Amino acid sequence: MSKAFYVTTPIYYVSGRPHLGSAYTTIAADVLARYHALRGERVVFATGTDEHGEKVAREAAAAGKPVQVYVDEMAQAYVDLWEQLHIRYDRFIRTSEPQHVRVVQAVFSKLLETGDIYLGEYAGWYCVPCEAHLLESEVQEGCCPDCGRAVERISQPAYFLRTSRYAQRLLDHIEANEEFILPDTRRREVIGFIRQGLQDACISRARSDWDIPVPGDDTQSVYVWFDALINYLTVAGYPDNSAQMGDTWPPDVQLMGKDILPRFHATIWPALLMALGLPLPRTLFAHGWWLADTGDKMSKSKGNFIYPQEVAEELCELSGARTAVAIDALRYFVLREVPFGLDGTFGLRTFIGRFNADLANDLGNLLNRSLPLVDRYLGGVVPEPGPGAGELADDIAAARDGVEAALAVADYRGALEAIWELLGKGNKFLDTREPWTLHRDGKMVELQAVLYDVLDVVRSVAILISPFMPVVAEDICDQLGLEPSEALQWRLVEGGKLPPGTRTRKESPIFPRVDMARMEAKLQAREAAVEKDKDEERQEATTPLLSFDEFRQMDLRVARVLSAEKIAGADKLLKLQVDAGEPTPRQLVAGIAQEFSVDELVGKLVVVITNLQPAKIRGVESNGMVLAAGAEKALALLTVDRDCPVGTRIR
Ligand code: MSP
Secondary structure, eight states, X not given: OOOOEEEEEEEEETTSOOOHHHHHHHHHHHHHHHHHHHTTOOEEEEEEEEOOSHHXXXXXXXXXXXXXXXXXXXXXXXXXXXXXXXXXOSEEEETTSHHHHHHHHHHHHHHHHHTSEEEEEEEEEEETTTTEEEOGGXXXXXXXXXXXXXXXXXXXXXXXEOGGGGHHHHHHHHHHOTTSEESHHHHHHHHHHHHTOOOOEEOEEEOOSSSOBOTTOTTEEEXXXXXXXXXXXXXXXXXXXXXXXXHHOSOSEEEEEGGGIIIIIIIIHHHHHHHHTOOOOSEEXXXXXXXOTTSOBOOTTTTOOOOHHHHHHHHHHHHOOOHHHHHHHHHHHHHHHSOBTBOEEOOHHHHHHHIIIIIXXXXXXXXXXXXXXXXXXXXXXXXXXXXXXXXXXXXXXXXXXXXXXXXXXXXXXXXXXXXXXXXXXXXXXXXXXXXXXXXXXXXXXXXXXXXXXXXXXXXXXXXXXXXXXXXHHHHHHXXXXXXXXXXXXXXXXXXXXXXXXXXXXXXXXXXOOOOHHHHHHHHHHHHHHHHHHHHHHHHHHHOOOOOHHHHHTSOEEEEEEEEEEEETTEXXXXXXXXXXXXXSOEEEEESOTTTOOHHHHTTOEEEEEOOSOOEEETTEEEOSEEOXXXXXXXXXXXXXXXXXXXXXXXX
């Protein structure tokens, strides 16, 4: 069997709900997997969940659940999201699987025998959220340089991987193989990191119930990162099935965020493979981060996660597009908007802007203009190309070559630009060749050639975009009257492959345009609401502290509402007479007329402050105030939870 194209994502921690960041790597890997499958290659696309470690155990405990139950639920959230995002993986690996546990222990035992793993003593810093050992020099004012949270000092016996033994070989490999670490900025960063000196990696910790036990030592468990990296070997069948291993190993592309490249994937991981005598992956690609539109990395502590389903729903609501199309649009957007490798800021306006410009206009227009013309002039049947056809064949070939060259180095943006150039050519071709004029002038042969060429571009584009937008590609095939499973093959990205006689279908537009003014109004209303909340928070945060004596100066009393009446010309105000246990009723003005009726107020026990300076409101004297919950509107009135005499002091 020929070697499969093997692509991986990091396995995700199950400590939180998957968000746009986790989706990004997985979408990118899915595109490569689909692209290679489209070319007829065998593909192994693996993703999964990283389920051991201190952090997960702590979170399960906080959720009050047994760890296995907790990780089962959390892993399911990933499985569900991948299904919604049209992710077609071949293997979903979970590190709590018995098979993986066996592989980790086998690797550990083997390297103990070869002396690549040894028992030592770890004294240093540990960041629980990142599950990372840190050097003294890396700790910044007691905090982790990556996540900024407090680190813990640990000192314990531990096993080490002799990473230092492989530092020079690794440097030589990186220098000799330019494609081993991409993009180039990251490659240079890693070279610098290794040159500083590679310390042996600590790969165990004091025994915990949840982690994988170190074989033959019941005081120690395997460190979560060592366990996690080995997932890529488990997927390939190591060590039981060396034949299958040969068909899969080594990985062609391993994708990840830039945070986990230098310290883990570009050092411990290759050193581990060298120690096992296995070939290294062809490419490790580290992409940038998606930041929230405040410019911050998405994180639990900031609570600023963007969730792909929510973004897609927003687009559906604004445009009326089908959910599956909105998901494809998001897949397109994240890979088109930012060069793979750099950071990007996610904003709904930019997303919708691209949806309108690239999808509704460029792609949608080509479809929505060409199909009705074929319908009107040619009875909805793909014509024979005839003499003069094939004018766009070179452009189709150029787009195909462009995509191939770009995807060979995970340049998704470059690939999409090559496709959009072809779309531009198709649209321009329609403008300049004016099929409506050819029809008017009775130039039927030319008309057929022009419409054939345009539909052939549409068909080729459907294949080219199918790794990025699989559902949209199928929709386009449907509109062209083609069977997606037959039409979507890479070798058919070539001019002249559209079968004449095919009957096209009339369908509604795939990408209904978003009304930008409506969106703007909606976003502005939302932003104003957020601002208001922030203001309130700020006000609360700046409220000065009161001393007990100051608090005691407020004379709060239980009172009964005796009567209530509207104040003429003031919608919000009521004039109340209350019995606060004093010789005569007290009159106050309260801004609660819109929330409370006279009937529900009269007879009610309320809480009033009686020693406020008197004021005249709309000419009515007010001696005190009724207390209510709610910043602007009164949401509820304060009362007492059992009957007590009017005039009772509140303290
Ligand atoms: N479990 C480890 C990986 C072990 S792989 C042997 C881990 N998990 S993680 O869930 O914290 O993050 C995994 C990956 O999610 C990152 O490397 C990156 O690929 C992706 N992202 C998480 N947040 C991200 C952004 N804000 N932006 C882009 N990708 C991000 O580390």
